[in-house]
Amino acid sequence: MIRALALAFFVAGIGGARAATCPPPPPPVVDITSNTFYADSAGSIPDPALVEKRKASVAPLERFRADVARYASRGLAGNRDWSLCAGTWLRAWAEGGALLGRMSETQAHFERHWSLAGFAMAYLIARPALPQADRAVIEAWLDRVAEAAATAQYAARRKQANNLYYWLGFALGAASSATGNARHWGLAAETYRTALTHVEPDGSLPRETRRAGMALHYHSFALQPLVMLAELAARRGADWYALEGGAIHRLAAFTLAAHGDSRPLAERAGAAQKPLTRGQLAWLPFYARRFPERAAGAAAILAEGDLWSSMIGGNMSLIARRGIP
Secondary structure, X not given: OHHHHHXXXXXXXXXXXXXXXXXXXXXXXXXXXXXXXXXXXXXXXXXXXXXXXXXXXXXXXXXXXXXXXXXXXXXXXXXXXHHHHHHHHHHHHHHOOOOOOOEOOHHHHXXXXXXXXXXXXXXXXXXXXXXXXXXXXXXXXXXXXXXXXXHHHHHHHHHHOOHHHHHHHHHHXXXXXXXXXXXXXXXXXXXXXXXXXXXXXXXXXXXXXXXXXXXHHHHHHHHHHHHHHHHHHHHOOOOOOOXXXXXXXXXXXXXXXXXXXXXXHHHHHOOOOOOOOHHHHOOXXXXXXXXXXXXXXXXXXXXXXXXXXXXXXXXXXXXXXXXXX
């Protein structure tokens, strides 16, 4: 009872009515500490000790991203109080300068890109319910984080031109969709067009095929931000799915085929493939809704239940049905 009353007073005291069930936001993560975790040059064999080290370091960041995505998705499902809760949490981190401090190494920059993407998407989903005062604070912060990420990493990621470049482009595109920053949207568009030139005629991505046993994982991981960028572009009235002769369709077909039978990809990559989890197919609800004939073979996956990813917005099946606000 005491805890419940304390929470009610907390949320009431930080800017108007909030859901009584909304817990107080955790302290903002300003500096990001992370580490690489693969033991081989192909980036396919995780080192258990390094995996655990990274997991512990980024746990507060990932918990916050998952919780905010969950609250925003609950709000989209019909309970406005949860949208307000998502806004309360995002505003608290905005006011605390989250993600704007020291990055421990290159991997920490990647954590910032993934978090910015997830935060911006959750914000877009919750935004219709938020008061203008919250919007102003959150959008100014998203813009600052996007600018910091672009300044620190865009040129370097473009030279590498793999899935990590695509994720940075998506993070900038998601932030721009919230803030209206034209430069960030321009970088996102450049990223998307460049990514499509990497898709081979058979739909594969050479840099991801080199990931040995993780080749299937990284094809889907690369496709995820590209589908979501195409959806953000569609929200602006542009058809990015048709660019470069529909290259994204070749990539989607290749990924779905390899998910169904990974043996051909395993032969090319030189290693048996790690199966995809449902979360790694979180791009599928949007793609299947827009192109049901192209995703017909994935009907069983969609029928198993909603697909979820905190990195691209939360309950992706629900968001695909309702549309990105």
